Amino acid sequence: MKLKSNERTYQASTIKEALATVRRDLGGDALILSTREIRRRWLFGLGARSLFEVKATDAASASGRRAEGAPMSQAGPRPKLKEGLDELHAVVDKLSSAGGLNPWALDIPSSALSVYDDLLRADTPEETARRLAFEVADRLEADPGSHYDPNRAGKYLIDAVAGLIATSTPIDAATGTRRVVALVGPTGVGKTTTIAKLAASAKVTHRLRVGLVTVDTYRIAAVEQLRTYADIIDVPLEVVEEPGHMRAAIAKAGDVDLILIDTAGRSPRDEIKIRELAAFLNEAEPDEVHLVLSAAAAERTLVVTAERFAPARPDRLILTKLDEADGLGRLLAVLERPGFAISHLTTGQAVPEDLERAEPRRLARLIVGRETLGGGRP
Ligand SMILES: Nc1nc2c(ncn2[C@@H]2O[C@H](COP(=O)(O)OP(=O)(O)OP(=O)(O)O)[C@@H](O)[C@H]2O)c(=O)[nH]1
Ligand SMILES: [Mg+2]
Incomplete structure (x- = not known):
């Protein structure tokens, strides 16, 4: 909207301050034309700062505006600053009673x-x-x-x-493709369990030949955990202790359609270990690298983890533990980042049942609480 000569714009860090300035400047009869939050920014770690903008006009122009439009008799009583404030209060009350009081919601x-x-x-x-x-x-x-x-x-x-929400096709293997897929991510998010789910589903449902490779030799029990799954699902497992052995291990996995590589959980803060992990992956030359994130993690953790794992060059996302997470709206902080198409969701500990391919509308319904994991309405 183009500003008329008597329309003025006021900015302040709170709505209250902006309205006080309007009153000082234009008097108690001022007509509030609009209010909105125009900026939120981070100031050197001091926290988010907001800037609010109020557009107002003085009483004389307010009646002039009305004369241009509808006749006064039809326009009803002239809105004054107090009425403008009442309107604002009504909006605030509405939000407040809904439990989401938030001064940014005014616009x-x-x-x-x-x-x-x-x-x-x-x-x-x-x-x-x-x-x-x-x-x-x-x-x-x-x-x-x-x-x-x-x-x-x-x-x-x-x-x-x-x-x-960008989704990718589920792991893209078919008979004869020899697809190499690696899972990377922080500790304990469910990488190994998800590999077992993916391997079982590829083998049993899609009748693919599957091989497993693990580079997680850091925890004593890690290899045993994956070996147990490999035995149950009846697929071969290769253990790789240094990057130089990766190519040979992949070759040894033989003539399979899908090779799933399990990796050691890494703290997003540990840049050196993430680079070590990248060195293994460089040798493996995977077709897909899925970053595994727990849906139960805090928003900031999700965002920072996605950034810190960049050296491993993930191009897909697997979200685990949806069954343990509340407030799934946090996930949008990573889901709307470019470059992360989500491939799978996991919804519990059961292998292989608790695995779903990602579907944007299903995920959207889960996020806004219109659907439960069981598929029904909440
Ligand atoms: N509730 C729930 N638990 C899960 C899910 N996926 C995995 N888990 C559990 O999370 C725990 C850790 O799983 P792992 O698969 O060992 O995790 P990881 O990422 O391989 O762990 P590290 O190799 O130590 O980094 C286990 O108790 C799993 O059963 C899920 O979708 N929901
Ligand atoms: Mg593991």
């Missing part, structure tokens, strides 16, 4: 407030929730039938969340 279109609130309750990062809410509001506005259908906002929300 969220009212048609999408409940959607915004659902997203925040699911621990969605605020900026993502805001973007999604605006997208839902736009879709509702473009859809004349939406006023009659209270479920329409929910449907558009699923569409919008699903639109943020």
